[in-house]
Amino acid sequence: MYELTELLQLIDVPYDGPSITVSALNTLSDAHSYELSFLQNKKYIDQLRSTTAGAVFVTEDMKENVPSHTIAIVVEDPYMALAYASKLFAPALLDESAPEAVVGEGSVIAEGANLAKGSVVGKNCTIMPGAYIGRGASVGDNSIIHSNVSLYHECVVGSDCIIHANSVIGSDGFGFATSKQGEHTKLYQNGNVVIEDDVELGAGVTIDRAVFGSTRIKKGVRMDNLIHIGHNCEIGEYSVLVAQSGVAGSTKLGRNVVVGGQSAFAGHLEVAPFTNFAARSGITKSITESGKTFGGFPLMEQKQWLKLQVKIARLLKS
Amino acid sequence: MYELTELLQLIDVPYDGPSITVSALNTLSDAHSYELSFLQNKKYIDQLRSTTAGAVFVTEDMKENVPSHTIAIVVEDPYMALAYASKLFAPALLDESAPEAVVGEGSVIAEGANLAKGSVVGKNCTIMPGAYIGRGASVGDNSIIHSNVSLYHECVVGSDCIIHANSVIGSDGFGFATSKQGEHTKLYQNGNVVIEDDVELGAGVTIDRAVFGSTRIKKGVRMDNLIHIGHNCEIGEYSVLVAQSGVAGSTKLGRNVVVGGQSAFAGHLEVAPFTNFAARSGITKSITESGKTFGGFPLMEQKQWLKLQVKIARLLKS
Amino acid sequence: MYELTELLQLIDVPYDGPSITVSALNTLSDAHSYELSFLQNKKYIDQLRSTTAGAVFVTEDMKENVPSHTIAIVVEDPYMALAYASKLFAPALLDESAPEAVVGEGSVIAEGANLAKGSVVGKNCTIMPGAYIGRGASVGDNSIIHSNVSLYHECVVGSDCIIHANSVIGSDGFGFATSKQGEHTKLYQNGNVVIEDDVELGAGVTIDRAVFGSTRIKKGVRMDNLIHIGHNCEIGEYSVLVAQSGVAGSTKLGRNVVVGGQSAFAGHLEVAPFTNFAARSGITKSITESGKTFGGFPLMEQKQWLKLQVKIARLLKS
Structure with missing residues (x-):
């Protein structure tokens, strides 16, 4: 203050x-x-x-x-x-004056796991070797944090979650101001990440903390491996993201959105619930109508994209 | 049982x-x-x-x-x-009743490496700080496991292998059953990963364990960084995968397949030996004839793709 | 010798x-x-x-x-x-005869961080749990190395840097000689990585060490998450790379190059300063003129690519 x-x-x-x-x-x-x-x-x-x-x-x-x-x-x-x-206003990474980590009944903290002072782990959790739970971060009940996961300070993982190995929750969002001379000054990311209950994240996933407020992964989401989620995103309930997809900052997906592998979303979009995206979709505009299936880059309805590929292939004979 | x-x-x-x-x-x-x-x-x-x-x-x-x-x-x-x-049937992550890790003659286990009870490391290996070898997992002779690698329970790394830092072997495959209400129930992945001899994996690679049986990386394979291999895949002997490629579940590559960077394979495909893929290939069908070179998405022979790009560029003048 | x-x-x-x-x-x-x-x-x-x-x-x-x-x-x-x-000529990973790690005044080495013998950390740094600083590696002043980062032997991180969690600096470049029988023999990567001052790397980034000499990330560079940089690359001052981009070996970017997400560069290219690339650019040729904006794969000027997409979409009506 x-x-x-x-x-x-x-x-x-x-x-x-x-x-x-x-x-x-x-x-x-x-x-x-x-x-x-x-x-x-x-x-x-x-x-x-x-x-x-x-x-x-x-x-x-x-x-x-x-x-x-x-x-x-x-x-x-x-x-x-x-x-x-x-x-x-950047929050401290570590605080030696914080109380020892609090661990709920029935939880197993494997040897080699690192719980910062001021962290909280609920009941019946398993925290595997090399996993790091930061200052002020918390994990709900019955969750598994696999080896070498990094959970940054002040981030929240809910109950019944599984975070696979080497995933990162709460790294700084990609933000900086650039001078006329082309030099960058960091915009400290003072928000956090909130992962709600019953979420499973694959291995090597990275989810950036918000600049203000929270990046939010809602209840029941499933993510595959090596996915990037930018700062201030919101991923809707039960949405499914396949491997190597990326979502740029502040984009919001509705519930039960399904994203094929290696897809990418530009920033600041809103995507209607129950939208499906084929693999490698490139989404640069918001989607307002629910229940459709898209593909391609530029994005179009998937059946249009399939038709278009047939037309394009014909060029070879022209 | x-x-x-x-x-x-x-x-x-x-x-x-x-x-x-x-x-x-x-x-x-x-x-x-x-x-x-x-x-x-x-x-x-x-x-x-x-x-x-x-x-x-x-x-x-x-x-x-x-x-x-x-x-x-x-x-x-x-x-x-x-x-x-x-x-x-999900296998236990940890087992306190298992015997202490067995380490072969001449191996160096760096301070900060984490060997679970019930793990086995062969002769003349180097296990670097922060690497985790899970319960029932094993590493053959003369292998190097770099820092912060996660080798999940019951997975196998052969002899003469190098696994670069922060790679993950044996994370759960991406499987769940979805109810009519759109809620997901995890399909536990009770198989493992087998990495045969003389394999080198880059940094940040993720290889998912099989749902049943094994995901298999065969002898002599070389992978670059940030590659995703889905559950139950089989990567043939001496195949080469360049950075940021992904292979979806149950796809099988023959021997000496070469995969350019940022390529992606759909699931349940079979690819003939000695097939080459240009960077960013998108493979959605099996390939039965050996020795050809493909590119593009949709995939076609690479020389066709090059021709097609010339034709497409001409549209600018139309 | x-x-x-x-x-x-x-x-x-x-x-x-x-x-x-x-x-x-x-x-x-x-x-x-x-x-x-x-x-x-x-x-x-x-x-x-x-x-x-x-x-x-x-x-x-x-x-x-x-x-x-x-x-x-x-x-x-x-x-x-x-x-x-x-x-x-491969340098040793570990050296028990090296002196204990040297840590400058005011630096915080968190419990669970791993500093190899023969490593050096400057003043006022923070090294988070699970981070590994290899033999002969060094970190300048005022830098933050987040949890589970792997900094390989003999690599250099400058002053005022932030390396986010689970990033890897100095893994082996992707190099091997292949026999006529299709078997691979490793080309040991005996160079290093040099990260100059005021660089920020996102989470899950992988930067390969040079085969000879250095892979170099110059002053003021900003990288987002899950980016791959091949061996012997040079990333120019204040360049910005957005998430999931990849740069193949020996490619050199000039200063203030901006690279959109999921872009990819082939190897051995040179890119003029102040070049901009839209998301998913695929760069296979050197760029000699400064200040332009490109996109697409094959690459073209972004305004051409946008025009071309309109022309392509018209095929649907043909």
């Missing part, structure tokens, strides 16, 4: 306006009166006008759109200012 | 017929008289008619095709019944 | 010419007078003619192109001879 004036001093932003106590960073649409937000892309100007944030980084020309209950902090590059500020 | 009547009680299947002792689950074509099998897809009806299984889960309408030496257990959803039963 | 005559005896190459002391293997263009090289592919004959290597493996018909200051060792298969010789 920082006084706004102190925070701005720490990141070298000149400021002599009023102060508030800032407890976190957040998006324009989710920020509370004790949070600091930003507007980088003018297409979100409506979110600026209706924000309930305590303060916002904005460029000079956007200043007039900041609501009266919100403090405007004028900077040249709001996203860069956010990146600098994000470091101040 | 279970009495059939006991087993069916445990999974809530009503039954009042004769009993046998069931020692495992298996496919219709491989099951012995002491094994339980199932028919889900009617296209395998011939396998049902000729099965030597002791008992089978079948739907009412398939009952008459069960041979007289096999007990028919009528259920609504045979695959779901199998999934429930599979949990009963 | 070996006397040439001794080395050739060890790998069963008949030879009765003069000897030199050989301290390493190297390419024709980089080899010094105390190094042994090879010519396999006749298209590099000019490199043979101008080499400063002390000795070279060549076929009989190339012998006359060997400069007078270089010893010609005539063999049937120079690459196979090199592979056999490479084993003799």
Whole structure:
């Protein structure tokens, strides 16, 4: 928690306006009166006008759109200012003053498993050798965390889950601000990952923690091996992802979506429940109607894609 | 091992017929008289008619095709019944009553390596820090298991092998039965992985254990990094797979098959020996003739694919 | 270090010419007078003619192109001879006689982290549980090595770096000589990986060590999750690679190259600075002009690819 004036001093932003106590960073649409937000892309100007944030980084020309209950902090590059500020709110990886890990009745913590101080494991779990449960992370009841899994700090795995070997839950999302000179400044990812109950993740899966809030894998999801899930994604109940697929940041899949192997989703999409994707689908637009089957890249209905391939093959004879 | 009547009680299947002792689950074509099998897809009806299984889960309408030496257990959803039963046969991850790991002469077990009770390491091996050798798993002579490799229980690595860091051998294959409500029930993967002699696997490779029997990586195979091999696959002698390729379940490659990077195989295919695939090949049909080179998705002979790309590019001028 | 005559005896190459002391293997263009090289592919004959290597493996018909200051060792298969010789120069994985790991002031080595003898960690670093720092490997100041990362022997991570969980730095590049019978002999990868300052790598990334010299990730690079970088690659300053991309061996990207997700580069390419690639680009040729944006496979300018997709879609109506 920082006084706004102190925070701005720490990141070298000149400021002599009023102060508030800032407890976190957040998006324009989710920020509370004790949070600091930003507007980088003018297409979100409506979110600026209706924000309930305590303060916002904005460029000079956007200043007039900041609501009266919100403090405007004028900077040249709001996203860069956010990146600098994000470091101040980064949660600690380790905390030697935290209590010893709490382990529920009936759980087996194999020799060689690493439970950080301040971690919690429920009842009847098995934590295999080399698995790491971070500070403030928790595992529900009856879950199995296989060898060499990395569960980062403050991330949550539900009950009745199986996380296969060498998967990573809670690594930093891919975020940075880039200067005009092409240099990158890290946007610290201060959210977490929440994996709900009855989820099974294959081996070598990587799920990034949210920049704010949570990346969420909902109840009953099944993932195969080597899948990438970006920050702030939401994977709907009972959805199934086949090996080597990737979902870019902030994309939300509805329930029972089935994703064929090596498919990829662009960021910031919404996919209707019960949608099916053939292997290697490349999804760059939201899908609003449920129950259809798509394929190809660019994406089209799978039966269209099959027809199109026949037409394309005919070119060989032309 | 279970009495059939006991087993069916445990999974809530009503039954009042004769009993046998069931020692495992298996496919219709491989099951012995002491094994339980199932028919889900009617296209395998011939396998049902000729099965030597002791008992089978079948739907009412398939009952008459069960041979007289096999007990028919009528259920609504045979695959779901199998999934429930599979949990009963799941091998233990750990066994505190097993003997201490056996390590052959001349082997170096680095500090921080984790050898489960009941594991075996041959002569002149090196097991690096963070590597995990599971219960009942074994490593042959002169092999190197790099740091943070996970070798699951009951899996086998041969002699003269090199397994690079953070690879996973023996994670569960991707199998589950889905109810009409869209909920998934795990099909426990009770087989293993066998890696024969003189195999080198890159970093971050994941090889799933078989549902029944073995996933098999044959002698002399070379795999690059981040490759996915599904359950029950067989990769032929001296085959070469380049980075980020994936092979779906039950597909069998002959010897000296060469697979370009980011290629993908659908499941249940057979590929003739000495077949070559260009990078990003998408293979959805079996290949019966040896020695050809393919590419593209849909797959075609590579020289056709190259020609086709020229034709496609001409469309830009149309 | 070996006397040439001794080395050739060890790998069963008949030879009765003069000897030199050989301290390493190297390419024709980089080899010094105390190094042994090879010519396999006749298209590099000019490199043979101008080499400063002390000795070279060549076929009989190339012998006359060997400069007078270089010893010609005539063999049937120079690459196979090199592979056999490479084993003799393979650096040790572990060295019990090396000094204890050196750790700089202010660094936190979490319980369960594995620092090999002969490793070095700078100041104010955090090394998380299960991370492995190999013999002769080093980490600069202020860097974070997350849980279950594998940093192989003799590899270098700079200052102000973040390596996310389960990434692998320094696994062997994918190299082997194949006999006429289709059997593979490993080409030991005796180089290393150098990661310069201010680099962040995502989770599950794999970066292979060089066969000779270094694979190099330059200052300020950002990589997302599950990316593969082959041996001897060079990734230019501030370049950005999105998830599940792959770069094959010896390819060099200039500075501030941006690579969309699931893209792939063939080997031995050079890419001009400030080039952008859309997701799933497939790059098989070098790019010499800076500042353009490409996409597709085969690769073309992204705006062309977008136009082409419109033309292709029209085929459906033909």
